[in-house]
Amino acid sequence: MTNDVYDVLIIGGGPIGLACGLEAKKAKLSYVILEKGCLVNSLYHYPANMTFFSTSERLEIGNVPFVSNNAKPTRAEALEYYRRVTTSFELNIRLFEKVTGVERQNGWFAVTSIKEQYKARHIIIATGFFDIPYKLKVPGEELAKVTHYYQDPHFYAFQDVVVVGAQNSAVDAALETWRKGARVTMIIRQEEVGKRVKYWVRPDIINRIKEGSIKAYFSSSITAIREREVDIATPDGPITLPNDWIIAMTGYEPNLAFLESVGVELSLDESRRPILHGKTQESSVSGIYLAGVICGGMDTHSLFIENSRIHAKRIISDVKRRRNEVK
CATH class of the missing domain: 3.50.50.60 (FAD/NAD(P)-binding domain)
Structure with missing residues (x-):
């Protein structure tokens, strides 16, 4: 002492x-x-x-x-x-x-x-x-492919990436990784992109989703994660997507x-x-x-x-x- x-x-x-x-x-x-x-x-x-x-x-x-x-x-x-x-x-x-x-x-x-x-x-x-970080609390969350911290988009180039969330961090991760060539899917619990997203960024993500460049499942959540796939509960029923990485921007x-x-x-x-x-x-x-x-x-x-x-x-x-x- x-x-x-x-x-x-x-x-x-x-x-x-x-x-x-x-x-x-x-x-x-x-x-x-x-x-x-x-x-x-x-x-x-x-x-x-x-x-x-x-x-x-x-x-x-x-x-x-x-x-x-x-x-x-x-x-x-x-x-x-x-x-x-x-x-x-x-x-x-x-x-x-x-x-x-x-x-x-x-x-x-x-x-x-x-x-x-x-x-x-x-x-x-x-x-x-x-x-x-708020955990997803689903099977497979402990896999190395899952991160609650996102830094650089280049790492995800040409990969199947799921981004969880719809606030600033999630939107930034989705847009940046997509622009580096990632195939991006957003999983969003709410019915729309977050209202607090930076005003100069929100129109960008909305337009990318509308044109289909970035896929988004609203009112949806992840139910299980495996090495090469992820299961999602959507309003239209469960689906399974090919997946390499999950960026969980859950707060x-x-x-x-x-x-x-x-x-x-x-x-x-x-x-x-x-x-x-x-x-x-x-x-x-x-x-x-x-x-x-x-x-x-x-x-x-x-x-x-x-x-x-x-x-x-x-x-x-x-x-x-x-x-x-x-x-």
Whole structure:
């Protein structure tokens, strides 16, 4: 265990975790950021050619300008931006260091990672929601041909590809792999392509489906997966398709089990939102704060980088107030 007692320990090195680190540094608080993967790990796992819905200024943190070559920044530009912010401010971040436990001690918290144990007076949990995919829960889902993460379309050239879902990630995967020569079929539970699909992309996928370039089964679902085939339940009855790969863009959920393991209380309704006190972002556990999309619980589409950046300022302001009261 390190002997230092940090004022703030931040769990999660995504944009909001970095924003918390910037505010802590500005307030001259001692801090450390622990990230279980690479820097801005969730963004790294976005599709390689992804374009954000938001404009670059809405993705900025710490009042550092984000200059993009396009009206909508790309994944590559975002990775470069957050890396440069981290470097420029010399943020104290430890990568590939997953937190495995948090315990309250006498006046501080003991935080255990896979590499070290830390002491901290306050904890900020900014873990996002991109790590636990919703499973299909069908036979064969464990096969190597099934992925819940899509990155580059070239891999799927000239293959029979099934894309599950109808929101942004699924539509991007379907269009990009089709343009690289894949034979693409979309399996969509709803009756139409998702309403939240980027407005400049939605007409494209609708037209590709209408002309038959991309096959789509609406109000349908996968029932079984085999090495060379996939079974689908459709309104017209079951069908079997030849298949090489399945890209299951079924969405992701936050790690609420981790919140519960450290004592954070969740709402009893289906949203399972963490209970937060006022505008301080403090959870039901004194000294543990939440920042970013994790605050939305299962409602993962209510919070984004642009409307949760303010969490960093709220939290650090409250930490400073507490520190001054102790003095």
